[in-house]
Amino acid sequence: MSVADPHTEPRPLSAAGKPLTSRGEATRGRILEAAEHVFADLGYHEASIVKITEHAGIGLGTFYLYFDGKQQVFEELVIDLNRRVRRSMAEAMAGATDRISAERAGFEGFFRFTAAHPALYRVVREAEFVSPETLRLHYTRIVEGYETGLRAAQAEGDVDEALDPEVTAWALMGAGELIGMRYLLWERDADGAPPAEMPASVVDDMARFIRNALSPRASTEGSA
Amino acid sequence: MSVADPHTEPRPLSAAGKPLTSRGEATRGRILEAAEHVFADLGYHEASIVKITEHAGIGLGTFYLYFDGKQQVFEELVIDLNRRVRRSMAEAMAGATDRISAERAGFEGFFRFTAAHPALYRVVREAEFVSPETLRLHYTRIVEGYETGLRAAQAEGDVDEALDPEVTAWALMGAGELIGMRYLLWERDADGAPPAEMPASVVDDMARFIRNALSPRASTEGSA
DNA sequence: GAGAGACCTGAATCGGGTCTCATGTCTTGC
DNA sequence: GCAAGACATGAGACCCGATTCAGGTCTCTC
Numbered sequence: 001m002s003v004a005d006p007h008t009e010p011r012p013l014s015a016a017g018k019p020l021t022s023r024g025e026a027t028r029g030r031i032l033e034a035a036e037h038v039f040a041d042l043g044y045h046e047a048s049i050v051k052i053t054e055h056a057g058i059g060l061g062t063f064y065l066y067f068d069g070k071q072q073v074f075e076e077l078v079i080d081l082n083r084r085v086r087r088s089m090a091e092a093m094a095g096a097t098d099r100i101s102a103e104r105a106g107f108e109g110f111f112r113f114t115a116a117h118p119a120l121y122r123v124v125r126e127a128e129f130v131s132p133e134t135l136r137l138h139y140t141r142i143v144e145g146y147e148t149g150l151r152a153a154q155a156e157g158d159v160d161e162a163l164d165p166e167v168t169a170w171a172l173m174g175a176g177e178l179i180g181m182r183y184l185l186w187e188r189d190a191d192g193a194p195p196a197e198m199p200a201s202v203v204d205d206m207a208r209f210i211r212n213a214l215s216p217r218a219s220t221e222g223s224a
Numbered sequence: 225m226s227v228a229d230p231h232t233e234p235r236p237l238s239a240a241g242k243p244l245t246s247r248g249e250a251t252r253g254r255i256l257e258a259a260e261h262v263f264a265d266l267g268y269h270e271a272s273i274v275k276i277t278e279h280a281g282i283g284l285g286t287f288y289l290y291f292d293g294k295q296q297v298f299e300e301l302v303i304d305l306n307r308r309v310r311r312s313m314a315e316a317m318a319g320a321t322d323r324i325s326a327e328r329a330g331f332e333g334f335f336r337f338t339a340a341h342p343a344l345y346r347v348v349r350e351a352e353f354v355s356p357e358t359l360r361l362h363y364t365r366i367v368e369g370y371e372t373g374l375r376a377a378q379a380e381g382d383v384d385e386a387l388d389p390e391v392t393a394w395a396l397m398g399a400g401e402l403i404g405m406r407y408l409l410w411e412r413d414a415d416g417a418p419p420a421e422m423p424a425s426v427v428d429d430m431a432r433f434i435r436n437a438l439s440p441r442a443s444t445e446g447s448a
Numbered sequence: 449g450a451g452a453g454a455c456c457t458g459a460a461t462c463g464g465g466t467c468t469c470a471t472g473t474c475t476t477g478c
Numbered sequence: 479g480c481a482a483g484a485c486a487t488g489a490g491a492c493c494c495g496a497t498t499c500a501g502g503t504c505t506c507t508c
Contacts (some may be wrong), residue, residue: 003348018454021453021455021505023454023504023505024455027455038492043353044353045269047491048494050496059456059457060458060459060496060497061458061497061498061499062457063497063500064496065454065455065456069496069497070495094267094351121363125352125353126352128346128350129350129353136410139402150262162432163432163436164425165427168433169434170399170403171433172399173402174398174399175394175396175398175399176398177402178363178398179391180365180394181398182394183285205388205392206391208386209392209437212384212387212437212438213433217436218442238485242484244484245475245484247475247484247485247487251485272465272466273465274465282486282487283486283488284490285486285487286486288466288468289484289486293467294465294466424469449479449508451508452505452507453501453504454491454500454505454506455502455504456502457500457502458485458488459498459499459500460499461499462498463494463495464494465492465494466492466494467490467492468489468490469487469488470487470494471486471487471488471500472485473484473498474486475483475484476481476483477482477483478479478480
């Protein structure tokens with residue numbers, strides 16, 4: 001597979017590009033963790049370096065030893081989150097035998113991540129306006145896996161051969177995203193708490209939709 | 225239909241809530257127009273009141289005679305854009321006879337608007353982070369129409385009765401959005417110009433996907 | 449135990465934003 | 479032609495954020 005492995009991580013460097021001692025690595029990690037918290041809480045523009053460094057318990061200047069600026073931490077964070085979402089999806093799909101159930105499992109993995117970290121997934125979406133390149137990377141990496149899976153499944157006869165794998169992959173991802181937004185990010189109980197997981201009925205409804213969309217049709221290969 | 229009519233517009237008021245003379249109304253309109261331009265060009269956070277008033281050719285203070293602040297103009301703009309997107313969709317669907325072709329036409333209307341105003345559709349999406357309430361309104365209004373249409377089509381036998389209309393409506397809208405983003409907002413030719421319209425092949429592929437997803441299945445009502 | 453890096457710090461600099469307000473200018477009714 | 483009220487203005491008060499930098503401190507090596 002040419003798809004990027006969701007488990008590899010780059011070596012941490014200082015802002016100047018130099019390698020770090022373990023003390024430096026630890027501090028860098030604390031900044032990243034604080035950034036995750038602050039961005040998730042406040043969104044990109046309300047977040048500030050001061051708030052991040054305060055939350056990390058370090059001096060303001062220290063931040064600039066490890067990052068060029070706010071945008072760079074943000075990008076690194078999105079890339080990390082992308083790895084984590086894909087890991088969640090990959091884990092969920094691991095046991096599936098045919099493509100249709102793999103598809104369902106993949107969505108469950110995605111919904112599980114979103115339910116567990118609603119604010120974090122919002123961070124990823126905000127990348128569209130903060131760092132479009134990074135968002136492209138995010139979506140592209142997810143779609144690549146999808147597309148390969150769909151192509152293989154078409155060869156197996158699990159998926160309608162008339163469907164274009166690329167367009168279909170984007171359509172499925174979009175469907176998953178809006179469903180996640182609607183039923184996980186928007187839904188709040190009386191105390192304002194988000195749901196712990198996607199309601200089974202929604203997962204079922206969505207699975208039915210996907211099964212319909214993907215399964216080979218017995219007859220009627222009509223006009224385009 | 226209980227769906228909000230995309231053609232009605234509220235009366236313009238001053239920031240203090242007073243009705244306006246025609247001179248005032250004209251100025252207010254110029255601000256809104258300038259805001260549309262500036263937000264589309266720069267995004268919410270890069271945009272500033274100064275830039276908006278400069279573009280409108282009026283003094284800075286004048287802005288505050290008509291709006292409470294940046295956020296309020298933004299929200300008004302998003303609501304206006306929502307009306308325009310829905311109008312574009314409704315016009316495209318007007319001639320359709322059955323639901324499946326109405327669906328396809330609706331997407332064509334949506335893609336037409338996005339292709340004609342790529343930057344404007346980005347403004348709508350940015351509302352997720354600037355004014356979540358307004359974005360909810362945007363999506364909800366679109367989904368309402370969808371859902372009613374799907375329900376009616378199920379009664380007619382045009383659409384698989386096993387599908388949940390609400391979940392299906394959100395899934396379709398999400399699919400349309402990501403396809404729009406991928407093939408309209410991202411695609412640039414050598415000069416960096418966006419495509420004038422959605423490629424026919426993508427529309428066809430998407431239509432096939434939707435037809436599969438919605439059409440009643442002859443047999444196999446399998447497990448959930 | 450002393451020197452060399454690596455690491456840390458926050459006051460100060462700089463830039464840019466929103467919003468107010470005291471001071472005009474138009475337009476309309478009479 | 480002259481109030482009165484609607485409309486217009488932009489300098490300035492105020493706020494807040496990113497980034498720099500000169501001066502520390504820590505830690506490791508020999």
